[in-house]
Amino acid sequence: MTAVDNETGIDSIWLQRLPVTLTDAYLAAHELGHVIRKVDNLSLLIVEEDLNYVDVAGYIKSIMEDRVIDKMLREKYNFILVDHYIDVMTNVMKFLDISIVVTGVNRIKMPLVHADYLLRWSLIDDDESFKREFDKYKRLMNENYQSIAEEGEDIAREAMKIGFETRDNQKQIFDYIINKYTLAEVLSVK
Numbered sequence: 266m267t268a269v270d271n272e273t274g275i276d277s278i279w280l281q282r283l284p285v286t287l288t289d290a291y292l293a294a295h296e297l298g299h300v301i302r303k304v305d306n307l308s309l310l311i312v313e314e315d316l317n318y319v320d321v322a323g324y325i326k327s328i329m330e331d332r333v334i335d336k337m338l339r340e341k342y343n344f345i346l347v348d349h350y351i352d353v354m355t356n357v358m359k360f361l362d363i364s365i366v367v368t369g370v371n372r373i374k375m376p377l378v379h380a381d382y383l384l385r386w387s388l389i390d391d392d393e394s395f396k397r398e399f400d401k402y403k404r405l406m407n408e409n410y411q412s413i414a415e416e417g418e419d420i421a422r423e424a425m426k427i428g429f430e431t432r433d434n435q436k437q438i439f440d441y442i443i444n445k446y447t448l449a450e451v452l453s454v455k
């Protein structure tokens with residue numbers, strides 16, 4: 266994950282271990298992508314008024330930037346995203362077999378995470394076995410978490426329509442999500 270170091274104010278990437286595998290390298294490069302966009306003044310900072318919404322802010326940030334970062338890693342630096350995506354997807358699907366009632370702030374987090382997955386995983390258009398797994402994931406979400414799945418799809422569709430390249434694009438995505446879940450009192454951007 267990326268964060269600003271409290272003592273130095275410097276952007277930092279926290280590694281749980283030294284990157285040894287290709288997936289580790291991808292994860293580090295992805296976080297670096299967030300930092301580079303920030304240095305290039307291409308990213309918005311989300312401010313939380315309520316600490317219960319820190320994760321929500323993180324997921325909105327992901328929706329605003331993850332796809333464009335992964336697209337760049339894939340097209341410019343030839344990163345193979347499929348292996349990492351499959352790992353995450355396989356893990357996620359273990360929990361989607363049964364429908365559980367989702368409440369409180371989790372009811373906002375889950376469609377946001379779904380939207381981020383849809384945006385990233387749809388980057389893979391040349392791997393049939395990946396596409397089959399991705400269809401399975403979407404089917405599980407639709408069968409067991411229908412309204413959450415639909416909201417995630419709406420957010421992903423809107424974000425694709427707006428685009429991700431500029432700060433103005435990101436502000437529009439942010440506003441769309443903030444209005445959808447009436448979060449204006451807890452989250453703002455600068």
Ligand SMILES: [Zn+2]
Nearest residue numbers: 295299327331
């Ligand atoms: Zn990210």
